[in-house]
Amino acid sequence: MMYASTLVCLLLCGVCLGSQWLLDDTQRAVVSDLIPRSLWAEQLSLSLLSSYSLAPDVLQDPSNCVQLLHEFANNSADLSNCLANKAWPVRLCQHCYKEYLQLKVTMNKIGNPLQNSTVSCTTILLQSDRVQVIVALNDFFDDLWSNSKCANCLQKNSTEILSSTITFMNLFDGLIQCFNKTMQESPILVKPDNFSRVCQSCNESYRNLSDWYTKLDHEKTLCIDLEDAMNSTRRLWSKTFNCTLPCTDTVPVIAVSAFIIFLPVVFYLSSFLHSEQKKRKLVLPKRLKSTASVANIQDKSN
Template sequence: MHLSRWISVCVFFFLLTVINGNGSSQRSNMPGHIAMESYLGHSDRLLYVERLWSIKDPIEPAGDISKHCLELLDTFSNATSVYLKCIMCNARPLHYCQNCATEFAYAVNCYSDIARLVENGSRCRDELERADNVQVVTLVYDFIVDVWEKSHCHNCYNATAQNGTTVYNSTEETKEMLEKIQDVQMCFHDFAGKDIENVSVCFLCRELYNKANDYYNMLDKEDKLCSDLVDSMNYTRRMWSKDLHCTVAVHTDLLIYSLSVAISAIPLLFYLGLYLYGRRRVSAVSLSRRDSLRRALKEDADPPARASTSDGI
């Protein structure tokens, strides 16, 4: 009796092991599960499979959000993805203000479409905010705008409204600054390395460098710089000073030379002044002595006046 029970228990566990083995082999053949099998336990694998098959179709309408609103959300999602990729690809060297303005404008305009859409008395943006307590859409929009504003990209563009959308056009100051920086860098490229100490590039590119630096300082005082211009000018200055070993000072050579001449001339002027003052003093003393001697000689030459006598009456 006891032997038959033990045999039944052994057969039951054997069949259970076989069934579990077949189930595991079938799950391991499913696409996307091979990497997960390596670090998920048995119970976690079953939970992962259940969650995988329970994912809803992303284009299926959710809750009370209208179909048109979800379409605008999908457009905004794609626009945001393109903009984030653009700024990441242009982060070094930093040129995303210049190269990602179109992508930024498109993402902002897509969000504006969501904010303007009203269907059946309900605003699309309000529907999205009610459906998500984290408010991911608003957070993403605030992030892309924050990146643009912290980089001061608005300083390099004029924003104009056209047909309900915002269009960004580069300012004339930005175009001129970029042209000046490009001229300097082209000069570096053409003449750098022509001699051992880069004497030629320092001499030939000095005027272009000074003009670019002066114009940059003017825009800085007027608060018309964006991160692109700041990064480009910093790179140009680093090439000028560290790579090419040219003088960092701008328009200071003439001032230095003038000060040197002025300081050197101070002792000369001092001694010249003393010399002229001494000669004038000597001349004044000699003239005074001459006058005294002349008066003395004149007094000696003139006879003393005689007293007059009168006849007696």
């Protein structure tokens, strides 16, 4: 009986939808609301199956869920466009956090109950197909955001960029400006393989940037934006300009190295002197040895 009623309803839905082919162009324009009706018919047919059930209020008006679907599609398009445009140089976290946050807001709307209702659009949008397209897209964006460690460069509510991140990018921009300015000031003096002037002029800027990066690394506040910026800067500094960062702790390093080198010499020398001193203590004087022999002979004669 259940299968018979299901078949009848499916046939009625098909008849309702199939009637569109009997209309001419004028009639088609009048009944342009057949698409919403087709959605209603599809949901009605699915609701008759035991593995698919919809709440009555959602079934009667799926427009709310369709609106959320369009909103999710627009958010996904905006986020994808931002991620692609900021893929090189990598500035995902600083420029795409608003789009990502809006996507998460839409996903929360899909999972939360509708207005003046106790049900949500989860069943229709997230669980109605085997592939679960929306869930897969959302997981893709979450994985990309997590692998980029963007949360490290944002406030806890992800609505603003950390001040430490802004400071780093300002130092980075200042260093790049120093590179460009130095190259433009003396292009004739700079030989193809000699960038000593760049190294001298931008040494302080590079040191400040490197120190700030180390500080952020210890504080676990690095994201892909900062890591990519620092890696590109180090390649320019060491490979392109052939610069080296002078070490201010040269004297302590030399002292420690010398101590480590001479430590085995001191050890073996002290061991040798200690062993010679023991040998001297064990050797008896000749007079003491002869006196001891006489005493032994007297003992034997007695």
